[in-house]
Amino acid sequence: xxxxxxxxxxxxxxxxxxxxxxxxxxxxxxxxxxxxxxxxxxxxxxxxxxxxxxxxxxxxxxxxxxxxxxxxxxxxxxxxxxxxxxxxxxxxxxxxxxxxxxxxxxxxxxxxxxxxxxxxxxxxxxxxxxxxxxxxxxxxxxxxxxxxxxxxxxxxxxxxxxxxxxxxxxxxxxxxxxxxxxxxxxxxxxxxxxxxxxxxxxxxxxxxxxxxxxxxxxxxxxxxxxxxxxxxxxxxxxxxxxxxxxxxxxxxxxxxxxxxxxxxxxxxxxxxxxxxxxxxxxxxxxxxxxxxxxxxxxxxxxxxxxxxxxxxx
Ligand code: AKB
Numbered sequence: 508x509x510x511x512x513x514x515x516x517x518x519x520x521x522x523x524x525x526x527x528x529x530x531x532x533x534x535x536x537x538x539x540x541x542x543x544x545x546x547x548x549x550x551x552x553x554x555x556x557x558x559x560x561x562x563x564x565x566x567x568x569x570x571x572x573x574x575x576x577x578x579x580x581x582x583x584x585x586x587x588x589x590x591x592x593x594x595x596x597x598x599x600x601x602x603x604x605x606x607x608x609x610x611x612x613x614x615x616x617x618x619x620x621x622x623x624x625x626x627x628x629x630x631x632x633x634x635x636x637x638x639x640x641x642x643x644x645x646x647x648x649x650x651x652x653x654x655x656x657x658x659x660x661x662x663x664x665x666x667x668x669x670x671x672x673x674x675x676x677x678x679x680x681x682x683x684x685x686x687x688x689x690x691x692x693x694x695x696x697x698x699x700x701x702x703x704x705x706x707x708x709x710x711x712x713x714x715x716x717x718x719x720x721x722x723x724x725x726x727x728x729x730x731x732x733x734x735x736x737x738x739x740x741x742x743x744x745x746x747x748x749x750x751x752x753x754x755x756x757x758x759x760x761x762x763x764x765x766x767x768x769x770x771x772x773x774x775x776x777x778x779x780x781x782x783x784x785x786x787x788x789x790x791x792x793x794x795x796x797x798x799x800x801x802x803x804x805x806x807x808x809x810x811x812x813x814x815x816x817x818x819x820x
Contacts, residue, residue, distance in 0.1 A: 521677060523543070
């Protein structure tokens, strides 16, 4: 049995929750301490934690002695654009606390959830490569670029093994959307199944990179479990699976629910999305640690509809 002791912040969030459950299964509940600002009931070992509260965070690390930290706590793009100062404070302050504590208590590996939001108007947005200029147009994106650079800095200066992924939109049926721009691709399933119609806040042809949650969790574990010498990037890896527009998504959903309807009323989130890539190139992740996604648009839609319809019976 692997001896790692794992601490997760933001375990109530969209990725954190599924990651926490998979890690409990894999490493044993005693080896996984899940934390979040608000109580979450699905975990064996859970404590509330505000990642900006350094003293409480330090007490937890002293007591639990994690060897690995997945720092998933953070504010997503749409909520961050409504409250940019809060996004800066939580996303950057929480990450700095994590990095400092990881160095102080000799944590072995630390995970940073970056995002396609690091790209912006200065980046080529069509088939976007790993190493392009990063000039994000949102506060959320700015916190992610800062976070990536901080990770690299702690790696170079302190030898801390920081690993990160630039998540595309993550689609899951287990957890509710959490204030992101890509969340339309989750909400659409709930609205169509319940009401038959979805009002989309992006334009019909806004193409974005997306990933089914099972791929996202598997990739996250794979990058964190890869041998240290295989990890060539300590900012964050481009991490891809599929890309689609709202129009393509509703067309796929209609194969299962022919009466499904979608109207598009683009709002400020469409302005966020228009500065993000349509597709990203993740050759480096494939080369360094063997990344290979499994789910296509068709496979993801089938999974989502099957699980959500089963739940409604
Ligand atoms: C968001 O939409 O804010 C996130 C992301 C792409 O980072 N899902």
